[in-house]
Amino acid sequence: MRRYLLASLAAAFAVIALKLGAWRLTGSVGLLSDALESVANVLAAAFALLIVRIAGRPPDSGHPYGHSKAEYFSSALEGLLIGAAALGIAGEAVQRLLAPQGVHAVAAGIALNLLATLLNLGVARWMLGGARRLRSIVLEADARHLLADVWTSAGVMVGVALVPLTGLAWLDPLVALAVAGHVLGESWRLLARSVDGLMDHALPAEDIVAVQQVLRDFASEDLSFDHLRTRRAGTRRFVGLHMHMPASWSLGRAAACRLRVERALTERIAGLTLTIEVLPQGAESLQDSAAADASAPPRQAP
Ligand SMILES: [Zn+2]
Structure with a gap:
Protein backbone atom coordinates (compact mmCIF):
# COMPACT_ATOMS: atom_id res chain seq x y z
CA MET A 1 0.00 0.00 0.00
CA ARG A 2 2.75 2.44 1.03
CA ARG A 3 4.75 1.30 -1.99
CA TYR A 4 1.90 2.33 -4.32
CA LEU A 5 1.38 5.67 -2.56
CA LEU A 6 5.12 6.48 -2.66
CA ALA A 7 5.42 5.53 -6.33
CA SER A 8 2.38 7.63 -7.24
CA LEU A 9 3.94 10.53 -5.34
CA ALA A 10 7.22 10.23 -7.26
CA ALA A 11 5.36 10.01 -10.59
CA ALA A 12 3.26 13.04 -9.66
CA PHE A 13 6.41 15.13 -9.07
CA ALA A 14 7.68 14.17 -12.53
CA VAL A 15 4.28 15.05 -14.03
CA ILE A 16 4.29 18.47 -12.33
CA ALA A 17 7.82 19.22 -13.54
CA LEU A 18 6.84 18.32 -17.14
CA LYS A 19 3.64 20.37 -16.99
CA LEU A 20 5.37 23.42 -15.47
CA GLY A 21 7.97 23.07 -18.24
CA ALA A 22 5.15 23.12 -20.80
CA TRP A 23 3.74 26.28 -19.19
CA ARG A 24 7.15 28.08 -19.14
CA LEU A 25 7.69 27.15 -22.76
CA THR A 26 4.33 28.40 -24.03
CA GLY A 27 3.22 31.01 -21.49
CA SER A 28 -0.22 29.36 -21.63
CA VAL A 29 -2.33 29.89 -18.52
CA GLY A 30 -4.38 26.85 -19.58
CA LEU A 31 -1.32 24.60 -19.26
CA LEU A 32 -0.53 26.27 -15.92
CA SER A 33 -4.00 25.33 -14.64
CA ASP A 34 -3.38 21.75 -15.73
CA ALA A 35 -0.17 21.74 -13.65
CA LEU A 36 -2.19 23.02 -10.67
CA GLU A 37 -4.48 20.00 -10.94
CA SER A 38 -1.41 17.75 -10.60
CA VAL A 39 -0.16 19.78 -7.61
CA ALA A 40 -3.52 19.09 -5.97
CA ASN A 41 -2.91 15.37 -6.59
CA VAL A 42 0.53 15.47 -4.98
CA LEU A 43 -0.90 17.24 -1.94
CA ALA A 44 -3.66 14.63 -1.68
CA ALA A 45 -1.17 11.74 -1.89
CA ALA A 46 1.29 13.36 0.58
CA PHE A 47 -1.48 14.05 3.08
CA ALA A 48 -2.83 10.51 2.64
CA LEU A 49 0.61 9.12 3.58
CA LEU A 50 0.83 11.42 6.60
CA ILE A 51 -2.67 10.53 7.75
CA VAL A 52 -2.09 6.79 7.47
CA ARG A 53 0.76 7.38 9.95
CA ILE A 54 -0.99 9.72 12.40
CA ALA A 55 -4.59 8.52 12.38
CA GLY A 56 -3.46 4.88 12.59
CA ARG A 57 -1.71 5.43 15.93
CA PRO A 58 -3.42 3.61 18.80
CA PRO A 59 -5.12 5.68 21.53
CA ASP A 60 -2.69 6.91 24.22
CA SER A 61 -3.12 8.56 27.62
CA GLY A 62 -3.16 12.03 26.04
CA HIS A 63 -5.65 11.00 23.33
CA PRO A 64 -7.83 8.24 24.82
CA TYR A 65 -10.29 8.41 21.89
CA GLY A 66 -7.55 7.86 19.28
CA HIS A 67 -6.17 10.18 16.57
CA SER A 68 -8.68 9.63 13.80
CA LYS A 69 -9.71 13.30 13.60
CA ALA A 70 -6.23 14.13 12.22
CA GLU A 71 -7.61 13.47 8.76
CA TYR A 72 -9.93 16.48 8.99
CA PHE A 73 -7.00 18.87 9.56
CA SER A 74 -5.17 17.49 6.56
CA SER A 75 -8.18 17.76 4.23
CA ALA A 76 -8.89 21.31 5.48
CA LEU A 77 -5.29 22.34 4.79
CA GLU A 78 -5.34 20.64 1.39
CA GLY A 79 -8.64 22.37 0.54
CA LEU A 80 -7.26 25.79 1.51
CA LEU A 81 -4.02 25.31 -0.45
CA ILE A 82 -5.60 24.18 -3.72
CA GLY A 83 -8.42 26.74 -3.29
CA ALA A 84 -5.89 29.58 -3.01
CA ALA A 85 -3.96 28.33 -6.04
CA ALA A 86 -7.18 28.00 -8.07
CA LEU A 87 -8.20 31.57 -7.19
CA GLY A 88 -4.73 32.80 -8.26
CA ILE A 89 -5.06 31.08 -11.63
CA ALA A 90 -8.64 32.28 -12.10
CA GLY A 91 -7.43 35.86 -11.46
CA GLU A 92 -4.63 35.46 -14.01
CA ALA A 93 -7.10 33.96 -16.53
CA VAL A 94 -9.54 36.88 -16.10
CA GLN A 95 -6.69 39.35 -16.70
CA ARG A 96 -5.77 37.46 -19.88
CA LEU A 97 -9.39 37.48 -21.02
CA LEU A 98 -9.46 41.28 -20.65
CA ALA A 99 -6.05 41.73 -22.29
CA PRO A 100 -5.44 38.65 -24.49
CA GLN A 101 -1.83 37.46 -24.86
CA GLY A 102 -0.58 35.05 -27.46
CA VAL A 103 0.97 31.68 -26.64
CA HIS A 104 4.19 30.45 -28.25
CA ALA A 105 5.96 27.16 -28.97
CA VAL A 106 2.58 25.44 -28.66
CA ALA A 107 3.65 22.19 -30.36
CA ALA A 108 6.62 21.67 -27.98
CA GLY A 109 4.55 22.62 -24.95
CA ILE A 110 1.78 20.22 -25.86
CA ALA A 111 4.32 17.46 -26.50
CA LEU A 112 5.65 17.90 -22.93
CA ASN A 113 2.12 17.98 -21.51
CA LEU A 114 1.19 14.88 -23.51
CA LEU A 115 4.20 13.03 -22.07
CA ALA A 116 3.08 14.01 -18.54
CA THR A 117 -0.49 12.92 -19.28
CA LEU A 118 0.62 9.53 -20.62
CA LEU A 119 2.72 9.05 -17.46
CA ASN A 120 -0.39 9.84 -15.40
CA LEU A 121 -2.45 7.37 -17.41
CA GLY A 122 0.15 4.61 -16.93
CA VAL A 123 0.40 5.21 -13.18
CA ALA A 124 -3.40 5.34 -12.82
CA ARG A 125 -3.85 1.97 -14.57
CA TRP A 126 -1.04 0.40 -12.52
CA MET A 127 -2.65 1.70 -9.29
CA LEU A 128 -6.09 0.42 -10.34
CA GLY A 129 -4.58 -3.05 -10.70
CA GLY A 130 -2.99 -2.70 -7.25
CA ALA A 131 -6.27 -1.47 -5.76
CA ARG A 132 -8.07 -4.54 -7.09
CA ARG A 133 -5.42 -6.88 -5.67
CA LEU A 134 -5.25 -5.16 -2.25
CA ARG A 135 -9.03 -4.41 -2.21
CA SER A 136 -8.16 -0.85 -1.18
CA ILE A 137 -10.78 1.88 -1.56
CA VAL A 138 -8.22 4.63 -0.84
CA LEU A 139 -5.94 3.44 -3.62
CA GLU A 140 -8.85 3.04 -6.04
CA ALA A 141 -10.14 6.55 -5.29
CA ASP A 142 -6.62 7.90 -5.89
CA ALA A 143 -6.35 6.07 -9.23
CA ARG A 144 -9.82 7.18 -10.38
CA HIS A 145 -8.90 10.76 -9.54
CA LEU A 146 -5.77 10.46 -11.69
CA LEU A 147 -7.84 9.03 -14.56
CA ALA A 148 -10.27 11.96 -14.30
CA ASP A 149 -7.28 14.32 -14.54
CA VAL A 150 -6.18 12.63 -17.76
CA TRP A 151 -9.47 13.81 -19.30
CA THR A 152 -8.99 17.35 -17.96
CA SER A 153 -5.48 17.41 -19.45
CA ALA A 154 -6.82 16.21 -22.81
CA GLY A 155 -9.38 19.03 -22.79
CA VAL A 156 -6.73 21.60 -21.89
CA MET A 157 -4.40 20.40 -24.67
CA VAL A 158 -7.17 20.55 -27.27
CA GLY A 159 -8.08 24.08 -26.12
CA VAL A 160 -4.49 25.32 -26.23
CA ALA A 161 -3.79 23.62 -29.58
CA LEU A 162 -6.77 25.45 -31.07
CA VAL A 163 -5.28 28.88 -30.20
CA PRO A 164 -2.68 29.07 -33.02
CA LEU A 165 -5.00 27.15 -35.40
CA THR A 166 -7.94 29.54 -34.97
CA GLY A 167 -6.17 32.70 -33.78
CA LEU A 168 -8.60 32.94 -30.86
CA ALA A 169 -6.34 33.98 -27.94
CA TRP A 170 -9.19 33.93 -25.39
CA LEU A 171 -9.54 30.12 -25.73
CA ASP A 172 -6.46 29.68 -23.50
CA PRO A 173 -7.70 31.68 -20.47
CA LEU A 174 -11.20 30.21 -20.95
CA VAL A 175 -9.81 26.69 -20.60
CA ALA A 176 -7.84 27.83 -17.53
CA LEU A 177 -11.00 29.30 -15.95
CA ALA A 178 -12.86 26.01 -16.45
CA VAL A 179 -10.06 24.02 -14.78
CA ALA A 180 -9.75 26.58 -11.94
CA GLY A 181 -13.51 26.31 -11.35
CA HIS A 182 -13.25 22.53 -11.19
CA VAL A 183 -10.37 22.71 -8.66
CA LEU A 184 -12.29 25.30 -6.59
CA GLY A 185 -15.21 22.85 -6.42
CA GLU A 186 -12.82 20.16 -5.18
CA SER A 187 -11.42 22.58 -2.58
CA TRP A 188 -14.94 23.41 -1.37
CA ARG A 189 -15.78 19.70 -1.04
CA LEU A 190 -12.63 19.08 1.07
CA LEU A 191 -13.34 22.06 3.35
CA ALA A 192 -17.00 21.09 3.82
CA ARG A 193 -15.98 17.53 4.70
CA SER A 194 -13.48 18.77 7.33
CA VAL A 195 -15.99 21.12 8.94
CA ASP A 196 -18.57 18.34 9.00
CA GLY A 197 -16.12 15.98 10.73
CA LEU A 198 -14.84 18.51 13.27
CA MET A 199 -18.44 19.42 14.15
CA ASP A 200 -19.14 15.79 15.21
CA HIS A 201 -21.58 14.98 12.43
CA ALA A 202 -23.93 12.03 13.00
CA LEU A 203 -23.27 8.66 11.33
CA PRO A 204 -24.62 8.14 7.81
ZN1 LIG B 1 -33.19 7.12 28.54
Missing part, protein backbone atom coordinates in the same frame (compact mmCIF):
# COMPACT_ATOMS: atom_id res chain seq x y z
CA ALA A 205 -28.33 7.27 7.68
CA GLU A 206 -27.69 3.63 6.69
CA ASP A 207 -25.57 3.07 9.83
CA ILE A 208 -28.26 4.62 12.04
CA VAL A 209 -30.91 2.41 10.41
CA ALA A 210 -28.68 -0.63 11.05
CA VAL A 211 -28.33 0.30 14.75
CA GLN A 212 -32.08 0.83 15.07
CA GLN A 213 -32.75 -2.56 13.45
CA VAL A 214 -30.52 -4.34 15.99
CA LEU A 215 -32.17 -2.47 18.87
CA ARG A 216 -35.66 -3.33 17.56
CA ASP A 217 -34.73 -7.02 17.60
CA PHE A 218 -33.80 -6.78 21.31
CA ALA A 219 -36.66 -4.54 22.42
CA SER A 220 -39.40 -6.23 24.47
CA GLU A 221 -41.90 -5.44 27.23
CA ASP A 222 -38.98 -5.40 29.69
CA LEU A 223 -36.33 -3.84 27.49
CA SER A 224 -36.42 -0.46 25.73
CA PHE A 225 -33.81 1.83 24.20
CA ASP A 226 -33.66 5.62 23.88
CA HIS A 227 -31.27 8.59 23.75
CA LEU A 228 -29.49 7.21 20.70
CA ARG A 229 -26.62 9.50 19.76
CA THR A 230 -24.01 8.94 17.05
CA ARG A 231 -20.93 10.70 15.79
CA ARG A 232 -18.13 10.06 13.35
CA ALA A 233 -14.39 10.75 13.69
CA GLY A 234 -12.41 9.71 10.62
CA THR A 235 -12.90 5.97 10.17
CA ARG A 236 -14.16 5.54 13.75
CA ARG A 237 -17.86 5.54 14.62
CA PHE A 238 -19.22 6.40 18.04
CA VAL A 239 -22.66 5.33 19.28
CA GLY A 240 -24.18 6.09 22.69
CA LEU A 241 -27.58 4.95 23.95
CA HIS A 242 -29.70 4.14 26.98
CA MET A 243 -30.93 0.66 27.79
CA HIS A 244 -33.96 0.72 30.11
CA MET A 245 -35.00 -2.40 32.05
CA PRO A 246 -37.10 -3.35 35.09
CA ALA A 247 -35.62 -1.98 38.33
CA SER A 248 -35.96 -5.46 39.86
CA TRP A 249 -33.34 -7.03 37.52
CA SER A 250 -30.07 -7.96 39.18
CA LEU A 251 -26.92 -6.13 38.10
CA GLY A 252 -25.56 -9.43 36.76
CA ARG A 253 -28.62 -10.00 34.58
CA ALA A 254 -28.48 -6.40 33.32
CA ALA A 255 -24.79 -6.75 32.42
CA ALA A 256 -25.34 -10.05 30.58
CA CYS A 257 -28.15 -8.50 28.55
CA ARG A 258 -26.05 -5.41 27.81
CA LEU A 259 -23.21 -7.65 26.56
CA ARG A 260 -25.53 -9.34 24.04
CA VAL A 261 -26.64 -5.98 22.64
CA GLU A 262 -23.01 -4.79 22.52
CA ARG A 263 -21.94 -7.90 20.62
CA ALA A 264 -24.77 -7.58 18.08
CA LEU A 265 -24.00 -3.91 17.39
CA THR A 266 -20.21 -4.25 17.06
CA GLU A 267 -20.72 -7.21 14.70
CA ARG A 268 -23.03 -5.10 12.54
CA ILE A 269 -20.97 -1.89 12.33
CA ALA A 270 -17.21 -1.83 11.68
CA GLY A 271 -14.96 0.45 13.75
CA LEU A 272 -17.64 1.03 16.39
CA THR A 273 -16.98 2.53 19.84
CA LEU A 274 -20.09 1.87 21.91
CA THR A 275 -21.34 3.42 25.18
CA ILE A 276 -24.47 1.78 26.62
CA GLU A 277 -25.92 3.30 29.77
CA VAL A 278 -28.05 0.86 31.78
CA LEU A 279 -31.05 2.46 33.56
CA PRO A 280 -34.27 1.30 35.24
CA GLN A 281 -37.52 1.86 33.34
CA GLY A 282 -38.92 5.35 33.76
CA ALA A 283 -35.68 6.81 35.17
CA GLU A 284 -33.32 9.12 33.29
CA SER A 285 -29.98 10.59 34.31
CA LEU A 286 -29.97 14.25 35.31
CA GLN A 287 -28.19 15.52 32.20
CA ASP A 288 -30.48 13.63 29.83
CA SER A 289 -33.63 15.06 31.48
CA ALA A 290 -32.00 18.51 31.21
CA ALA A 291 -31.28 17.88 27.51
CA ALA A 292 -34.92 16.92 27.02
CA ASP A 293 -35.96 20.20 28.71
CA ALA A 294 -33.67 22.23 26.43
CA SER A 295 -35.28 20.76 23.32
CA ALA A 296 -38.82 21.52 24.55
CA PRO A 297 -40.47 24.68 23.15
CA PRO A 298 -39.60 27.76 25.26
CA ARG A 299 -42.20 28.61 27.88
CA GLN A 300 -43.81 32.04 28.06
CA ALA A 301 -42.32 34.23 30.81
CA PRO A 302 -44.87 34.83 33.59
Whole structure:
Protein backbone atom coordinates (compact mmCIF):
# COMPACT_ATOMS: atom_id res chain seq x y z
CA MET A 1 0.00 0.00 0.00
CA ARG A 2 2.75 2.44 1.03
CA ARG A 3 4.75 1.30 -1.99
CA TYR A 4 1.90 2.33 -4.32
CA LEU A 5 1.38 5.67 -2.56
CA LEU A 6 5.12 6.48 -2.66
CA ALA A 7 5.42 5.53 -6.33
CA SER A 8 2.38 7.63 -7.24
CA LEU A 9 3.94 10.53 -5.34
CA ALA A 10 7.22 10.23 -7.26
CA ALA A 11 5.36 10.01 -10.59
CA ALA A 12 3.26 13.04 -9.66
CA PHE A 13 6.41 15.13 -9.07
CA ALA A 14 7.68 14.17 -12.53
CA VAL A 15 4.28 15.05 -14.03
CA ILE A 16 4.29 18.47 -12.33
CA ALA A 17 7.82 19.22 -13.54
CA LEU A 18 6.84 18.32 -17.14
CA LYS A 19 3.64 20.37 -16.99
CA LEU A 20 5.37 23.42 -15.47
CA GLY A 21 7.97 23.07 -18.24
CA ALA A 22 5.15 23.12 -20.80
CA TRP A 23 3.74 26.28 -19.19
CA ARG A 24 7.15 28.08 -19.14
CA LEU A 25 7.69 27.15 -22.76
CA THR A 26 4.33 28.40 -24.03
CA GLY A 27 3.22 31.01 -21.49
CA SER A 28 -0.22 29.36 -21.63
CA VAL A 29 -2.33 29.89 -18.52
CA GLY A 30 -4.38 26.85 -19.58
CA LEU A 31 -1.32 24.60 -19.26
CA LEU A 32 -0.53 26.27 -15.92
CA SER A 33 -4.00 25.33 -14.64
CA ASP A 34 -3.38 21.75 -15.73
CA ALA A 35 -0.17 21.74 -13.65
CA LEU A 36 -2.19 23.02 -10.67
CA GLU A 37 -4.48 20.00 -10.94
CA SER A 38 -1.41 17.75 -10.60
CA VAL A 39 -0.16 19.78 -7.61
CA ALA A 40 -3.52 19.09 -5.97
CA ASN A 41 -2.91 15.37 -6.59
CA VAL A 42 0.53 15.47 -4.98
CA LEU A 43 -0.90 17.24 -1.94
CA ALA A 44 -3.66 14.63 -1.68
CA ALA A 45 -1.17 11.74 -1.89
CA ALA A 46 1.29 13.36 0.58
CA PHE A 47 -1.48 14.05 3.08
CA ALA A 48 -2.83 10.51 2.64
CA LEU A 49 0.61 9.12 3.58
CA LEU A 50 0.83 11.42 6.60
CA ILE A 51 -2.67 10.53 7.75
CA VAL A 52 -2.09 6.79 7.47
CA ARG A 53 0.76 7.38 9.95
CA ILE A 54 -0.99 9.72 12.40
CA ALA A 55 -4.59 8.52 12.38
CA GLY A 56 -3.46 4.88 12.59
CA ARG A 57 -1.71 5.43 15.93
CA PRO A 58 -3.42 3.61 18.80
CA PRO A 59 -5.12 5.68 21.53
CA ASP A 60 -2.69 6.91 24.22
CA SER A 61 -3.12 8.56 27.62
CA GLY A 62 -3.16 12.03 26.04
CA HIS A 63 -5.65 11.00 23.33
CA PRO A 64 -7.83 8.24 24.82
CA TYR A 65 -10.29 8.41 21.89
CA GLY A 66 -7.55 7.86 19.28
CA HIS A 67 -6.17 10.18 16.57
CA SER A 68 -8.68 9.63 13.80
CA LYS A 69 -9.71 13.30 13.60
CA ALA A 70 -6.23 14.13 12.22
CA GLU A 71 -7.61 13.47 8.76
CA TYR A 72 -9.93 16.48 8.99
CA PHE A 73 -7.00 18.87 9.56
CA SER A 74 -5.17 17.49 6.56
CA SER A 75 -8.18 17.76 4.23
CA ALA A 76 -8.89 21.31 5.48
CA LEU A 77 -5.29 22.34 4.79
CA GLU A 78 -5.34 20.64 1.39
CA GLY A 79 -8.64 22.37 0.54
CA LEU A 80 -7.26 25.79 1.51
CA LEU A 81 -4.02 25.31 -0.45
CA ILE A 82 -5.60 24.18 -3.72
CA GLY A 83 -8.42 26.74 -3.29
CA ALA A 84 -5.89 29.58 -3.01
CA ALA A 85 -3.96 28.33 -6.04
CA ALA A 86 -7.18 28.00 -8.07
CA LEU A 87 -8.20 31.57 -7.19
CA GLY A 88 -4.73 32.80 -8.26
CA ILE A 89 -5.06 31.08 -11.63
CA ALA A 90 -8.64 32.28 -12.10
CA GLY A 91 -7.43 35.86 -11.46
CA GLU A 92 -4.63 35.46 -14.01
CA ALA A 93 -7.10 33.96 -16.53
CA VAL A 94 -9.54 36.88 -16.10
CA GLN A 95 -6.69 39.35 -16.70
CA ARG A 96 -5.77 37.46 -19.88
CA LEU A 97 -9.39 37.48 -21.02
CA LEU A 98 -9.46 41.28 -20.65
CA ALA A 99 -6.05 41.73 -22.29
CA PRO A 100 -5.44 38.65 -24.49
CA GLN A 101 -1.83 37.46 -24.86
CA GLY A 102 -0.58 35.05 -27.46
CA VAL A 103 0.97 31.68 -26.64
CA HIS A 104 4.19 30.45 -28.25
CA ALA A 105 5.96 27.16 -28.97
CA VAL A 106 2.58 25.44 -28.66
CA ALA A 107 3.65 22.19 -30.36
CA ALA A 108 6.62 21.67 -27.98
CA GLY A 109 4.55 22.62 -24.95
CA ILE A 110 1.78 20.22 -25.86
CA ALA A 111 4.32 17.46 -26.50
CA LEU A 112 5.65 17.90 -22.93
CA ASN A 113 2.12 17.98 -21.51
CA LEU A 114 1.19 14.88 -23.51
CA LEU A 115 4.20 13.03 -22.07
CA ALA A 116 3.08 14.01 -18.54
CA THR A 117 -0.49 12.92 -19.28
CA LEU A 118 0.62 9.53 -20.62
CA LEU A 119 2.72 9.05 -17.46
CA ASN A 120 -0.39 9.84 -15.40
CA LEU A 121 -2.45 7.37 -17.41
CA GLY A 122 0.15 4.61 -16.93
CA VAL A 123 0.40 5.21 -13.18
CA ALA A 124 -3.40 5.34 -12.82
CA ARG A 125 -3.85 1.97 -14.57
CA TRP A 126 -1.04 0.40 -12.52
CA MET A 127 -2.65 1.70 -9.29
CA LEU A 128 -6.09 0.42 -10.34
CA GLY A 129 -4.58 -3.05 -10.70
CA GLY A 130 -2.99 -2.70 -7.25
CA ALA A 131 -6.27 -1.47 -5.76
CA ARG A 132 -8.07 -4.54 -7.09
CA ARG A 133 -5.42 -6.88 -5.67
CA LEU A 134 -5.25 -5.16 -2.25
CA ARG A 135 -9.03 -4.41 -2.21
CA SER A 136 -8.16 -0.85 -1.18
CA ILE A 137 -10.78 1.88 -1.56
CA VAL A 138 -8.22 4.63 -0.84
CA LEU A 139 -5.94 3.44 -3.62
CA GLU A 140 -8.85 3.04 -6.04
CA ALA A 141 -10.14 6.55 -5.29
CA ASP A 142 -6.62 7.90 -5.89
CA ALA A 143 -6.35 6.07 -9.23
CA ARG A 144 -9.82 7.18 -10.38
CA HIS A 145 -8.90 10.76 -9.54
CA LEU A 146 -5.77 10.46 -11.69
CA LEU A 147 -7.84 9.03 -14.56
CA ALA A 148 -10.27 11.96 -14.30
CA ASP A 149 -7.28 14.32 -14.54
CA VAL A 150 -6.18 12.63 -17.76
CA TRP A 151 -9.47 13.81 -19.30
CA THR A 152 -8.99 17.35 -17.96
CA SER A 153 -5.48 17.41 -19.45
CA ALA A 154 -6.82 16.21 -22.81
CA GLY A 155 -9.38 19.03 -22.79
CA VAL A 156 -6.73 21.60 -21.89
CA MET A 157 -4.40 20.40 -24.67
CA VAL A 158 -7.17 20.55 -27.27
CA GLY A 159 -8.08 24.08 -26.12
CA VAL A 160 -4.49 25.32 -26.23
CA ALA A 161 -3.79 23.62 -29.58
CA LEU A 162 -6.77 25.45 -31.07
CA VAL A 163 -5.28 28.88 -30.20
CA PRO A 164 -2.68 29.07 -33.02
CA LEU A 165 -5.00 27.15 -35.40
CA THR A 166 -7.94 29.54 -34.97
CA GLY A 167 -6.17 32.70 -33.78
CA LEU A 168 -8.60 32.94 -30.86
CA ALA A 169 -6.34 33.98 -27.94
CA TRP A 170 -9.19 33.93 -25.39
CA LEU A 171 -9.54 30.12 -25.73
CA ASP A 172 -6.46 29.68 -23.50
CA PRO A 173 -7.70 31.68 -20.47
CA LEU A 174 -11.20 30.21 -20.95
CA VAL A 175 -9.81 26.69 -20.60
CA ALA A 176 -7.84 27.83 -17.53
CA LEU A 177 -11.00 29.30 -15.95
CA ALA A 178 -12.86 26.01 -16.45
CA VAL A 179 -10.06 24.02 -14.78
CA ALA A 180 -9.75 26.58 -11.94
CA GLY A 181 -13.51 26.31 -11.35
CA HIS A 182 -13.25 22.53 -11.19
CA VAL A 183 -10.37 22.71 -8.66
CA LEU A 184 -12.29 25.30 -6.59
CA GLY A 185 -15.21 22.85 -6.42
CA GLU A 186 -12.82 20.16 -5.18
CA SER A 187 -11.42 22.58 -2.58
CA TRP A 188 -14.94 23.41 -1.37
CA ARG A 189 -15.78 19.70 -1.04
CA LEU A 190 -12.63 19.08 1.07
CA LEU A 191 -13.34 22.06 3.35
CA ALA A 192 -17.00 21.09 3.82
CA ARG A 193 -15.98 17.53 4.70
CA SER A 194 -13.48 18.77 7.33
CA VAL A 195 -15.99 21.12 8.94
CA ASP A 196 -18.57 18.34 9.00
CA GLY A 197 -16.12 15.98 10.73
CA LEU A 198 -14.84 18.51 13.27
CA MET A 199 -18.44 19.42 14.15
CA ASP A 200 -19.14 15.79 15.21
CA HIS A 201 -21.58 14.98 12.43
CA ALA A 202 -23.93 12.03 13.00
CA LEU A 203 -23.27 8.66 11.33
CA PRO A 204 -24.62 8.14 7.81
CA ALA A 205 -28.33 7.27 7.68
CA GLU A 206 -27.69 3.63 6.69
CA ASP A 207 -25.57 3.07 9.83
CA ILE A 208 -28.26 4.62 12.04
CA VAL A 209 -30.91 2.41 10.41
CA ALA A 210 -28.68 -0.63 11.05
CA VAL A 211 -28.33 0.30 14.75
CA GLN A 212 -32.08 0.83 15.07
CA GLN A 213 -32.75 -2.56 13.45
CA VAL A 214 -30.52 -4.34 15.99
CA LEU A 215 -32.17 -2.47 18.87
CA ARG A 216 -35.66 -3.33 17.56
CA ASP A 217 -34.73 -7.02 17.60
CA PHE A 218 -33.80 -6.78 21.31
CA ALA A 219 -36.66 -4.54 22.42
CA SER A 220 -39.40 -6.23 24.47
CA GLU A 221 -41.90 -5.44 27.23
CA ASP A 222 -38.98 -5.40 29.69
CA LEU A 223 -36.33 -3.84 27.49
CA SER A 224 -36.42 -0.46 25.73
CA PHE A 225 -33.81 1.83 24.20
CA ASP A 226 -33.66 5.62 23.88
CA HIS A 227 -31.27 8.59 23.75
CA LEU A 228 -29.49 7.21 20.70
CA ARG A 229 -26.62 9.50 19.76
CA THR A 230 -24.01 8.94 17.05
CA ARG A 231 -20.93 10.70 15.79
CA ARG A 232 -18.13 10.06 13.35
CA ALA A 233 -14.39 10.75 13.69
CA GLY A 234 -12.41 9.71 10.62
CA THR A 235 -12.90 5.97 10.17
CA ARG A 236 -14.16 5.54 13.75
CA ARG A 237 -17.86 5.54 14.62
CA PHE A 238 -19.22 6.40 18.04
CA VAL A 239 -22.66 5.33 19.28
CA GLY A 240 -24.18 6.09 22.69
CA LEU A 241 -27.58 4.95 23.95
CA HIS A 242 -29.70 4.14 26.98
CA MET A 243 -30.93 0.66 27.79
CA HIS A 244 -33.96 0.72 30.11
CA MET A 245 -35.00 -2.40 32.05
CA PRO A 246 -37.10 -3.35 35.09
CA ALA A 247 -35.62 -1.98 38.33
CA SER A 248 -35.96 -5.46 39.86
CA TRP A 249 -33.34 -7.03 37.52
CA SER A 250 -30.07 -7.96 39.18
CA LEU A 251 -26.92 -6.13 38.10
CA GLY A 252 -25.56 -9.43 36.76
CA ARG A 253 -28.62 -10.00 34.58
CA ALA A 254 -28.48 -6.40 33.32
CA ALA A 255 -24.79 -6.75 32.42
CA ALA A 256 -25.34 -10.05 30.58
CA CYS A 257 -28.15 -8.50 28.55
CA ARG A 258 -26.05 -5.41 27.81
CA LEU A 259 -23.21 -7.65 26.56
CA ARG A 260 -25.53 -9.34 24.04
CA VAL A 261 -26.64 -5.98 22.64
CA GLU A 262 -23.01 -4.79 22.52
CA ARG A 263 -21.94 -7.90 20.62
CA ALA A 264 -24.77 -7.58 18.08
CA LEU A 265 -24.00 -3.91 17.39
CA THR A 266 -20.21 -4.25 17.06
CA GLU A 267 -20.72 -7.21 14.70
CA ARG A 268 -23.03 -5.10 12.54
CA ILE A 269 -20.97 -1.89 12.33
CA ALA A 270 -17.21 -1.83 11.68
CA GLY A 271 -14.96 0.45 13.75
CA LEU A 272 -17.64 1.03 16.39
CA THR A 273 -16.98 2.53 19.84
CA LEU A 274 -20.09 1.87 21.91
CA THR A 275 -21.34 3.42 25.18
CA ILE A 276 -24.47 1.78 26.62
CA GLU A 277 -25.92 3.30 29.77
CA VAL A 278 -28.05 0.86 31.78
CA LEU A 279 -31.05 2.46 33.56
CA PRO A 280 -34.27 1.30 35.24
CA GLN A 281 -37.52 1.86 33.34
CA GLY A 282 -38.92 5.35 33.76
CA ALA A 283 -35.68 6.81 35.17
CA GLU A 284 -33.32 9.12 33.29
CA SER A 285 -29.98 10.59 34.31
CA LEU A 286 -29.97 14.25 35.31
CA GLN A 287 -28.19 15.52 32.20
CA ASP A 288 -30.48 13.63 29.83
CA SER A 289 -33.63 15.06 31.48
CA ALA A 290 -32.00 18.51 31.21
CA ALA A 291 -31.28 17.88 27.51
CA ALA A 292 -34.92 16.92 27.02
CA ASP A 293 -35.96 20.20 28.71
CA ALA A 294 -33.67 22.23 26.43
CA SER A 295 -35.28 20.76 23.32
CA ALA A 296 -38.82 21.52 24.55
CA PRO A 297 -40.47 24.68 23.15
CA PRO A 298 -39.60 27.76 25.26
CA ARG A 299 -42.20 28.61 27.88
CA GLN A 300 -43.81 32.04 28.06
CA ALA A 301 -42.32 34.23 30.81
CA PRO A 302 -44.87 34.83 33.59
ZN1 LIG B 1 -33.19 7.12 28.54
